[in-house]
Amino acid sequence: MIDETMALRLRCSVNGRERVDDVPARMTLADYLRDVVGLTGTRLGCEQGACGACTVLLDGKAVRACLMLAVQAEGMHVQTIEGLTAGGRLADLQDAFHRHAALQCGFCTAGMLITADDALRKDPAISREGVKRALTGHICRCTGYQPIVDAIVEVAQERRHA
Amino acid sequence: MKLAPIAYLRPRTEEELLAALARHGSRAAILAGGQSLIPELALRQRAPQVLVDINRLEGAGGVRCIQGDDGPELRIGALTRHDDVQTDHALRTHAPMLALAAAHIGNAAVRNRGTVCGSLAQADPAAEFPLAAVALNARIVLRSARGARVVAADDFFTGANATVRQPDEYVAEVRIACAQPRDYGFFDEVARRPTAPAIVGVALSVRPRPGEAPDVRLAIGGVSDRPQLLERTSLALARDPRDAAALRALLHAELAPLAQHQHPGAAYRLHLAAVLLERARAGWCRHLDERLKT
Numbered sequence: 001m002i003d004e005t006m007a008l009r010l011r012c013s014v015n016g017r018e019r020v021d022d023v024p025a026r027m028t029l030a031d032y033l034r035d036v037v038g039l040t041g042t043r044l045g046c047e048q049g050a051c052g053a054c055t056v057l058l059d060g061k062a063v064r065a066c067l068m069l070a071v072q073a074e075g076m077h078v079q080t081i082e083g084l085t086a087g088g089r090l091a092d093l094q095d096a097f098h099r100h101a102a103l104q105c106g107f108c109t110a111g112m113l114i115t116a117d118d119a120l121r122k123d124p125a126i127s128r129e130g131v132k133r134a135l136t137g138h139i140c141r142c143t144g145y146q147p148i149v150d151a152i153v154e155v156a157q158e159r160r161h162a
Numbered sequence: 163m164k165l166a167p168i169a170y171l172r173p174r175t176e177e178e179l180l181a182a183l184a185r186h187g188s189r190a191a192i193l194a195g196g197q198s199l200i201p202e203l204a205l206r207q208r209a210p211q212v213l214v215d216i217n218r219l220e221g222a223g224g225v226r227c228i229q230g231d232d233g234p235e236l237r238i239g240a241l242t243r244h245d246d247v248q249t250d251h252a253l254r255t256h257a258p259m260l261a262l263a264a265a266h267i268g269n270a271a272v273r274n275r276g277t278v279c280g281s282l283a284q285a286d287p288a289a290e291f292p293l294a295a296v297a298l299n300a301r302i303v304l305r306s307a308r309g310a311r312v313v314a315a316d317d318f319f320t321g322a323n324a325t326v327r328q329p330d331e332y333v334a335e336v337r338i339a340c341a342q343p344r345d346y347g348f349f350d351e352v353a354r355r356p357t358a359p360a361i362v363g364v365a366l367s368v369r370p371r372p373g374e375a376p377d378v379r380l381a382i383g384g385v386s387d388r389p390q391l392l393e394r395t396s397l398a399l400a401r402d403p404r405d406a407a408a409l410r411a412l413l414h415a416e417l418a419p420l421a422q423h424q425h426p427g428a429a430y431r432l433h434l435a436a437v438l439l440e441r442a443r444a445g446w447c448r449h450l451d452e453r454l455k456t
Binding site: 031048061063133 | 163164165166167168169170172193196197200201204205211213215217245268270271272274275355356
């Protein structure tokens, strides 16, 4: 018989801390981060890859945490909004989002910040159009997107002149 | 929604993988990038009992350029991801059309996980890589415990989300002839948003041949249940790419029976196909003009 309920041993690092947990195969990385590790900054919107709210870094690359199983992170480094905030890596983006009122309810913001940072690092000379393209996988129901794009474009300029 | 309970296997070697597929067959689903499969599982659209995760498969990620029977060819492994297609030097150099196609796929997070071979196996009628594979005359390598076979992209897709792959086989590799400096490749599509599936996509591959008309392969996606090579329009393009009106008429004649009643909005799709064909044709004519200048 095939055992569909067996728990599997997962060893990974989350925001620099080594973890060992037993998780069911069907648990997504997003549910693991929220329900097992207790890091609720990673939001779950659609759970089917459309909204971008659960975006985290896996070995430094942006991924959808709802489109991966937790066990797939075996041996890998996961960084969530909590780790990236504590490290100060997103401070300029967070300040700019605040100044531009680029969030209202804030549900989508963690994913937006991680994608924005990823896009700025990949292409420091990113244009306004490039910022819009980078954000295509994110949905915000509050802001109408313009303040978000404004904030990221401003940080792109600041980082270029820093 | 959450995934249903499921068993999970993580083969490290191809031997382990093929044994698992032979044992579980159609009860198994192969997990590569997971960007289509995981949503399908979450939405309970598919109900496999075993997930076979190939992400730790040794030697499956590489891209090699080797001397094949018909000249240099690119061999793209099972774990080559969409992002690799845009950033890997060998891929950008030898398969530039794939990079054009990859630019239309989802967003950075999806491209970081999704794989070329997985996209072919998924065979979404609106997907980019199946369409590019048909235009590029790609060959798809299927391996199982029974052995290996190589299938031309034209024969690989059998319908919407359907291919000739058997349950005990996996898409191990895709092979594409390396692009030569004088080749021309075009890929474009029309979609409602950049992340939305294409309504219609067109891929064109032109390979000049000494002393005869070039090898032209024009393929279209979104008009029927699979990407289609347009043989008559391709031949006419090879003979005379300058006659836009004649090509447009020929495209309509060739596409109309394919579009039929498969989709709502068939007339709109035919219109988009003509618009994209014109972009491809004009792009190739510019490429020819520039070559004449140098």
